[in-house]
Amino acid sequence: MLQALEEKIATRNLAPGQMVTRMAPSPTGFVHLGSIYMGLINTTLARQSGGVCMLRIEDTDQKRQLDDGIAQILTAFHTLHIHFGEGPVLEGAEKGDFGPYIQSHRKDIYQAYAKALIRDGKAYPCFCSSEELDKVRDEQTLKKERTGYYGKYARCRDLSDAEILQKLQAGASFVVRIRSNGSHENRMDVKDIIRGTRSVPQNDMDAIIIKASDGLPTYHFAHVIDDHLMGTTHVLRGDEWFPSLPLHMEMFYIMGWKAPKYAHLSPIQKMDGTAKRKLSKRKDPEANIEFFLEQGYPVNAILEYLLNLANSDFEDWRKKNPALPLADFALDLKKTSPSGALFDLDKLNSISRRIISEYSNTEAYDLALAWAERFSPAFYPRMANEASYIKAILNIERENVRRRKDITRWGTLQDDISYFFDDLFTAPDLATVTGKNPDVLKAVLSGFMGALEHATDRDAWWEATKAATDAAGFCSDTKAYKANPDAFHGSIADFMKIVRLALIGREDSPDVHEIMMVMGLEKVKTRLAKHM
RNA sequence: GUUCCCUUCGUCUAGAGGCCUAGGACACUACCCUUUCACGGUGGUGACACGGGUUCGAAUCCCGUAGGGAACGCCA
Numbered sequence: 001m002l003q004a005l006e007e008k009i010a011t012r013n014l015a016p017g018q019m020v021t022r023m024a025p026s027p028t029g030f031v032h033l034g035s036i037y038m039g040l041i042n043t044t045l046a047r048q049s050g051g052v053c054m055l056r057i058e059d060t061d062q063k064r065q066l067d068d069g070i071a072q073i074l075t076a077f078h079t080l081h082i083h084f085g086e087g088p089v090l091e092g093a094e095k096g097d098f099g100p101y102i103q104s105h106r107k108d109i110y111q112a113y114a115k116a117l118i119r120d121g122k123a124y125p126c127f128c129s130s131e132e133l134d135k136v137r138d139e140q141t142l143k144k145e146r147t148g149y150y151g152k153y154a155r156c157r158d159l160s161d162a163e164i165l166q167k168l169q170a171g172a173s174f175v176v177r178i179r180s181n182g183s184h185e186n187r188m189d190v191k192d193i194i195r196g197t198r199s200v201p202q203n204d205m206d207a208i209i210i211k212a213s214d215g216l217p218t219y220h221f222a223h224v225i226d227d228h229l230m231g232t233t234h235v236l237r238g239d240e241w242f243p244s245l246p247l248h249m250e251m252f253y254i255m256g257w258k259a260p261k262y263a264h265l266s267p268i269q270k271m272d273g274t275a276k277r278k279l280s281k282r283k284d285p286e287a288n289i290e291f292f293l294e295q296g297y298p299v300n301a302i303l304e305y306l307l308n309l310a311n312s313d314f315e316d317w318r319k320k321n322p323a324l325p326l327a328d329f330a331l332d333l334k335k336t337s338p339s340g341a342l343f344d345l346d347k348l349n350s351i352s353r354r355i356i357s358e359y360s361n362t363e364a365y366d367l368a369l370a371w372a373e374r375f376s377p378a379f380y381p382r383m384a385n386e387a388s389y390i391k392a393i394l395n396i397e398r399e400n401v402r403r404r405k406d407i408t409r410w411g412t413l414q415d416d417i418s419y420f421f422d423d424l425f426t427a428p429d430l431a432t433v434t435g436k437n438p439d440v441l442k443a444v445l446s447g448f449m450g451a452l453e454h455a456t457d458r459d460a461w462w463e464a465t466k467a468a469t470d471a472a473g474f475c476s477d478t479k480a481y482k483a484n485p486d487a488f489h490g491s492i493a494d495f496m497k498i499v500r501l502a503l504i505g506r507e508d509s510p511d512v513h514e515i516m517m518v519m520g521l522e523k524v525k526t527r528l529a530k531h532m
Numbered sequence: 533g534u535u536c537c538c539u540u541c542g543u544c545u546a547g548a549g550g551c552c553u554a555g556g557a558c559a560c561u562a563c564c565c566u567u568u569c570a571c572g573g574u575g576g577u578g579a580c581a582c583g584g585g586u587u588c589g590a591a592u593c594c595c596g597u598a599g600g601g602a603a604c605g606c607c608a
Contacts, residue, residue, distance in 0.1 A: 141533070497568060
């Protein structure tokens with residue numbers, strides 16, 4: 001069996017430079033922003049090199065599994081437009097010739113290798129209980145020694161065959177440990193694509209490779225077996241694995257296999273008080289990719305932000321190539337920083353605003369509708385039933401040369417445009433809000449109302465509105481106003497602010513003429529009349 | 533305790549001994565444009581963690597120190 005598996009690797013038939021990468025999440029909960037980041041990088045690099053990226057489910061810790069863990073992973077990556085060439089596609093089905101891609105389905109493979117290692121004296125059964133190991137660890141800590149199973153602490157390492165047989169016959173439970181030949185006194189070089197060549201002490205830990213509790217492998221063993229049998233050329237993983245590199249190198253050596261190339265990426269961090277720390281699955285809602293989807297950030301905004309974290313020259317590229325798809329950006333691990341980046345919501349917001357501003361009217365509507373369908377039961381019926389009205393609203397100043405950038409995410413859209421709907425609109429008390437004399441307010445609104453008869457011709461309307469401005473004692477010429485502000489009730493800007501308040505209840509908005517055209521003159525007149 | 537990694541504006545970073553009186557982006561800010569806001573334009577504030585060396589010359593190389601992070605699990 002083993003030989004057939006090993007011979008199969010050659011069928012990948014890789015051309016020089018083609019990368020086989022893998023994304024290897026554990027189905028233990030929601031999908032983390034960091035997983036999306038890793039997935040993006042792994043799939044991008046594979047695609048760019050003409051290789052393939054696999055999805056491998058690392059479910060060797062049966063205690064922490066979630067029933068729908070795999071489904072969550074598949075859904076999240078699919079939603080984020082991250083696609084794998086091999087791996088599980090549905091519960092029970094998978095694509096690719098190097099599977100199974102779910103580690104719990106590979107138990108026989110790991111056990112077969114473990115047996116071969118024991119037979120060759122490269123691994124051995126260890127009968128130490130967790131309690132005994134804990135005790136040893138406490139002792140080591142007390143004596144300020146390195147903790148772990150090495151040297152004289154590796155008590156089962158040199159058990160005789162007779163002793164082993166005796167314990168086995170007594171029904172003792174055991175784990176399988178790899179027999180390390182390294183010494184902590186000797187140093188070795190390890191290579192990392194991002195960090196370069198580093199000198200570290202050799203591994204001397206007799207790490208567990210097969211657990212007693214369920215017969216499944218530990219991460220270390222599964223990594224070595226799977227990445228060899230699946231033909232992985234590049235292992236890109238979190239930098240928490242960097243310290244395990246000597247162990248992994250030694251395990252590849254013991255197996256007689258060539259190790260893949262490694263790159264260790266720093267995790268995305270956040271500020272907690274004055275300290276930086278990793279985004280935490282438990283403490284930080286924004287660690288969950290769903291959080292961003294629910295907030296209504298477009299998928300492309302999330303991906304662009306992540307790409308920017310991976311290679312900060314991404315934004316230069318984007319500036320030069322505003323219309324190219326993300327996939328055209330040439331990602332380069334050599335440009336990835338070894339230090340961990342702080343998550344920056346301001347930056348995400350800025351990217352998201354730009355991306356939303358670049359959508360065509362239809363795209364914007366479709367995306368907003370899809371968001372509402374999933375996340376806003378209250379807003380969705382309106383989005384669906386009043387499609388043409390909402391499209392018109394979204395289209396205001398959209399196809400201008402200078403596009404509006406006032407929508408940051410779909411989550412705030414309903415509030416952004418609420419004044420277009422009578423049931424969501426509350427008329428303010430103008431006198432209170434503006435502090436102006438009621439007679440002045442009346443003059444403003446009736447003047448504005450009068451100009452409305454030219455509303456279908458934008459230029460004529462604006463001329464009439466300027467005339468109304470002057471008639472109401474405001475000043476339509478900004479320069480003249482600035483030269484002598486005391487001579488007027490205010491400038492045309494102040495005049496229009498009063499109009500805006502009456503019309504939409506806010507001082508700020510897109511172009512008033514466009515709003516009126518979308519809203520319809522009936523509604524405009526009704527709203528103005530309320531204040532007169 | 534042992535071992536490893538990291539350290540340039542508030543944030544992400546450019547920077548491979550002279551091109552650096554340190555560049556860009558986000559944020560902040562001033563002015564301009566403008567019927568408001570947003571956009572856009574032009575500026576501004578703002579950083580090489582510290583100390584020693586090497587060198588004619590150091591953000592860049594070396595050595596220390598400090599700060600932050602990680603690993604040392606029958607978790608990944």
